[in-house]
Amino acid sequence: xxTISAAFSRTAAAFALVLAAGMLTTCKTDNLGAYDAPLANRxxxxxxxxxxxxxxxxxxxxxxxxxxxxxxxxxxxxxDRAESQIRxxxxxITDPKxxxxxxxxxxxxxxxxxxxxRVYLLRVPASNASMSPNGTMQIWxxxxxxxxxxxxxxxxxxxxAGHYLxxxxxxxxxxxxxxxxxxxxxxxxxAGVGAGAGIGILDVAMTGGIFAFSRDNEREADGYGxxxxxxxxxxxxxxxxxxKQVLREEKAHKDAESRxxxxxxxxxxxxxxxxxxxxxxxxxxxxRTSTDVGRDRFLxxxxxxxxxxxxxxxxxxxxxxxxxxxxxxxxxxxxxxxLHYFKGELHRLRGKKDDAKxxxxxxxxxxxxxxxxxxxxxxxxxxxxxxxxxPDDARAALRRYLEANxxxxxxxxxxxxxxxx
Amino acid sequence: MTKxxxxxxxxxxxxxxxxxxxxxxxAGYSLVKGGEHVSIGSMSVQAPGDWxxxxxxxxxxFWTLDGPALQHILFVKGVGDDEAPxxxxxDRETVPKFRKGMSAIExxxxxxxxxxxxxxxxxxxxxxxPDTFGGHPGFSFTMTMTSKKGLDxxxxxxxxVIKDKLYMTIxxxxxxHFFDRGLADYEMIAASLRIDAGEN
Numbered sequence: 192x193x194t195i196s197a198a199f200s201r202t203a204a205a206f207a208l209v210l211a212a213g214m215l216t217t218c219k220t221d222n223l224g225a226y227d228a229p230l231a232n233r234x235x236x237x238x239x240x241x242x243x244x245x246x247x248x249x250x251x252x253x254x255x256x257x258x259x260x261x262x263x264x265x266x267x268x269x270x271d272r273a274e275s276q277i278r279x280x281x282x283x284i285t286d287p288k289x290x291x292x293x294x295x296x297x298x299x300x301x302x303x304x305x306x307x308x309r310v311y312l313l314r315v316p317a318s319n320a321s322m323s324p325n326g327t328m329q330i331w332x333x334x335x336x337x338x339x340x341x342x343x344x345x346x347x348x349x350x351x352a353g354h355y356l357x358x359x360x361x362x363x364x365x366x367x368x369x370x371x372x373x374x375x376x377x378x379x380x381x382a383g384v385g386a387g388a389g390i391g392i393l394d395v396a397m398t399g400g401i402f403a404f405s406r407d408n409e410r411e412a413d414g415y416g417x418x419x420x421x422x423x424x425x426x427x428x429x430x431x432x433x434x435k436q437v438l439r440e441e442k443a444h445k446d447a448e449s450r451x452x453x454x455x456x457x458x459x460x461x462x463x464x465x466x467x468x469x470x471x472x473x474x475x476x477x478x479r480t481s482t483d484v485g486r487d488r489f490l491x492x493x494x495x496x497x498x499x500x501x502x503x504x505x506x507x508x509x510x511x512x513x514x515x516x517x518x519x520x521x522x523x524x525x526x527x528x529x530l531h532y533f534k535g536e537l538h539r540l541r542g543k544k545d546d547a548k549x550x551x552x553x554x555x556x557x558x559x560x561x562x563x564x565x566x567x568x569x570x571x572x573x574x575x576x577x578x579x580x581x582p583d584d585a586r587a588a589l590r591r592y593l594e595a596n597x598x599x600x601x602x603x604x605x606x607x608x609x610x611x612x
Numbered sequence: 613m614t615k616x617x618x619x620x621x622x623x624x625x626x627x628x629x630x631x632x633x634x635x636x637x638x639a640g641y642s643l644v645k646g647g648e649h650v651s652i653g654s655m656s657v658q659a660p661g662d663w664x665x666x667x668x669x670x671x672x673x674f675w676t677l678d679g680p681a682l683q684h685i686l687f688v689k690g691v692g693d694d695e696a697p698x699x700x701x702x703d704r705e706t707v708p709k710f711r712k713g714m715s716a717i718e719x720x721x722x723x724x725x726x727x728x729x730x731x732x733x734x735x736x737x738x739x740x741x742p743d744t745f746g747g748h749p750g751f752s753f754t755m756t757m758t759s760k761k762g763l764d765x766x767x768x769x770x771x772x773v774i775k776d777k778l779y780m781t782i783x784x785x786x787x788x789h790f791f792d793r794g795l796a797d798y799e800m801i802a803a804s805l806r807i808d809a810g811e812n
Contacts, residue, residue: 280762
């Protein structure tokens with residue numbers, strides 16, 4: 192009997208993990224109805240001075256927490272515990288300036304809910320953002336790297352805020368209960384397996400193994416995103432432009448089927464559909480005051496950390512998409528030296544035919560371009576010269592590297608290379 | 613016995629277990645006693661203390677005290693041109709390869725990229741310097757990184773290229789407690805390890 196009970200507990204625990212993770216985790220997503228929901232009360236899209244749109248029934252009020260004896264409180268309890276892990280995660284980017292910047296954009300978008308939404312920037316080189324029912328918003332650094340301006344960032348924050356305000360996690364949980372009558376099963380599992388299972392749930396929830404929101408939830412969140420950004424004065428057309436950028440990278444994949452899709456886009460409406468519908472919605476919510484793009488503010492906040500994010504992207508070794516990303520960033524023209532340097536690194540590490548020459552051209556362009564390239568550029572050039580069989584040029588580049596970085600932690604090995612070459 | 617086999621679920625478990633054993637070859641852990649000499653490919657190592665030795669069906673060999681997620685020493689046993697330094701579960705297409713003629717800097721980048729392929733994040737290489745390894749001129753470097761779940765980790769690696777083949781020991785573990793727990797042993801292992809590249 193004990194064995195059967197233990198086995199059942201384990202099964203229940205496993206089921207609970209899946210269900211709870213599903214309720215907690217990130218965003219998934221086709222009819223215009225769901226997209227339209229947030230716009231339903233808007234009388235006239237051209238009315239520039241129309242009052243702020245009231246949130247629909249069921250939305251959270253500012254500072255609201257669920258009643259302690261409610262099913263929603265249980266959901267928040269799990270989300271609170273997951274948040275405590277995120278708060279201390281080694282992957283968290285804690286730089287105060289970028290965090291203050293993100294919080295400002297959240298507040299501009301979320302208005303009275305500013306205090307209810309806590310944003311965490313995590314160092315993960317992939318395009319994703321997520322929202323937990325308790326107001327924990329995660330933005331992955333790979334996503335931040337891909338925005339071109341503040342309005343694009345605001346569109347994603349607005350989308351995630353939409354999930355929160357519309358209580359999509361709770362909707363999702365209740366739908367599952369209604370359809371499968373599994374809530375008593377979940378409660379039993381949570382009560383029966385104790386802390387061990389709790390950790391497992393957090394684990395699954397945080398890693399986002401199962402994507403919770405329905406496609407209609409995602410469409411509604413898209414609608415909210417575009418509405419909130421427009422209400423906050425941002426140009427809503429940037430939401431569509433951002434998805435077109437994502438599509439450009441996807442097209443750069445040589446063999447899309449054999450590669451892993453980005454988590455965010457894979458669970459959301461198909462890219463083309465999304466970009467097209469967002470563009471249509473933008474024309475409906477656009478007002479005379481929703482014109483802010485915020486490119487300069489965005490670059491001022493992101494450029495100080497961009498080099499590290501580009502290096503993370505380089506380490507993924509998805510060279511085709513990285514090349515496309517660099518091309519897009521070059522169109523913006525900010526710190527071109529850094530971008531040319533990373534183009535050089537891409538070709539040096541890929542190491543295919545002609546790559547060495549392309550890498551050298553890029554490094555040389557970095558040396559004369561606006562901005563500043565990372566300090567190890569001459570070391571990289573030396574490695575390429577060695578590969579091209581140009582030892583004199585390699586030695587000269589290594590000497591330049593040592594002159595510019597006399598205290599480099601690899602100075603001894605560079606000197607050894609100089610003696611041996 | 614009959615009773616066990618009459619249960620379809622248990623039978624499936626037995627079959628599954630048997631299949632997994634077949635798939636992994638002779639994979640498994642064995643205990644290495646302190647002072648014992650062990651051959652790992654053409655490397656010979658003396659264990660300073662008791663360690664658990666994993667031999668994987670894919671040729672992976674590592675030692676651990678508390679489990680590989682907490683700390684382990686990975687042995688790179690003579691990798692040739694155009695071969696991955698060790699098998700990873702990451703995207704095959706993006707697995708970086710060792711190339712003949714690589715400098716120590718490029719090898720450190722290779723390790724960095726392979727760890728990133730294992731979904732370790734923010735892998736940083738510091739203190740790359742000349743060193744001896746297995747009685748041969750080589751290099752060593754230290755690393756910091758975080759796991760996908762945000763756990764801070766540290767690493768220390770030693771290596772040498774002998775007859776165009778890459779030999780390395782790569783020690784890594786959780787920055788909190790577990791890396792330090794095995795560090796003294798690892799340093800003794802890296803210092804005492806010998807390589808007989810003539811065998812290859």
